[in-house]
Amino acid sequence: MADERLWQRDKAEFGSGTDASAGPLSERFVELTRLLLAASTPAQVLEQVIGAAYRVVPGADLVSITLRAPDGTFHTPVSTGEVALELDEVQYRAGTGPCVDAAADGSPGHVRSDDLSDEERWPDFSQAAVRHGFTAILSTVLVPEAKPPRLPGALNIYSKSPGAFDADAQDIALLLATHGSLALAGTSAVSRAELESSHLRRAVESRDVIGQAKGILMQRRGLSADEAFDLLRRTSQDLNVKLAELAATLATRHSELDKP
Template sequence: MSVGEEEWARDRAWFGQDGAPAPGPLSRQFAELTRTLLDVSPTAGGVLKLVVGAAAALVPDADLVSVTLRDADGTFHTPVETDPVAERLDQVQYDHGEGPCVESARPDGPAVGWSQDLKRDPRWPVFGPAAARHGYHSVLASALLPDARPPRLSGALNIYSRTPGAFDAHAVDVALLLATHASLALAQTQAVAAAQLESAHLRRAVDSRDVIGQAKGILMQRRGISAEEAFDVLRRASQDLNVKLADLARTLASRHTEVDLPASEA
């Protein structure tokens, strides 16, 4: 259900007032969205689905909602949408390099772009009439900036309406707030994913070090050689057999009664 003008007016009037009455439906829905987005380890796809659903519910006259993401090579794609028609309208913009979705999704693009009459909008001579032929006459796109580091991956939250003149200043406010929520949640998701990858890498490194130590101990005990000599045996065997050192050490540690390695050359 869309939030109407009365709810908007009440929420905006209450904002920042001391001793204000309980928040209206718009404030409650944003608070609930914030709590959900800050849930434990959300996935990027989950974040985008939540934001797209919130846009469909919170922006009056929103008939289609999608998300544009810009890849590192500068190409665009639509990972989440409420209807396949939204993806088709996005693709027209990608193919012709025009429209508010691709403009807002560029790192140097505007924070928001919209049109109240796509059929007659001179800025997008291909996309505008194409959207109108599908029955959509208004569009609103707000920028997503989940990554401030190079290559500055970016995107846009896209909202389409069948109603001419659908999106006013209130709708722009909501779209910008939703895009901000999405950007922050995506940045958090990427940080969690990066931390998990780093943790997994460190665990693999520790595991490799441990198993190499085990293999060295086996060779030292078996051959009466030093730790340096044992490592040299492992290193040379790894090169000769074209097998990763950690994999070779793991095999020797787990099957030391069956496996032996050639002695290190002087």
């Protein structure tokens, strides 16, 4: 309980001008800095940034990174949950949304919506997000390249609670994005193609194991493919576990479920 009170106090004091240098949040940033300095590829940096955002930004339930290619297209190389890929993709197809707007030229630095159920700026994205249970979002600009044209990306933080992100959350997200941008600039050059290759490999592996889990549910529950996937997705959200991780557990340990 004492550690929890310190943690809550540190979050409340962060950005308020109070000295919280010895608090848990400051310790998180020290640890993040150490991990980023040890990272040797952009992929490792991005994984550390989204993991830190998920842990330290109050109200964060889902985190992703948006990157932009020289041809102007967007993609999501890393996220803390499969649903982020779908919600980010809705924005990429529409050409608008907090992720896209934060990563656009002339970005204000961050884009925020406190209640997506009443959001008029991005109707397609807002409806999709609310349908998945996410009602607030904060996107902060991220600069993943040290050399021109320095196309900006975005750190995207989703919440299931309306009004979850306040000025302190914005400050923390900005610091995370700044840490990430500096670390990316310091890593050895790894092309976007390599990032996409890594992401594609994980996506293929995830697709295979999700297919196995769907097959198990279809056989044992008499479900259709869509019904099996919906069950996996809902359970993933309820347990706050990545869909691929849940599917892997079911696929590798399904025999244990038969035991009385």
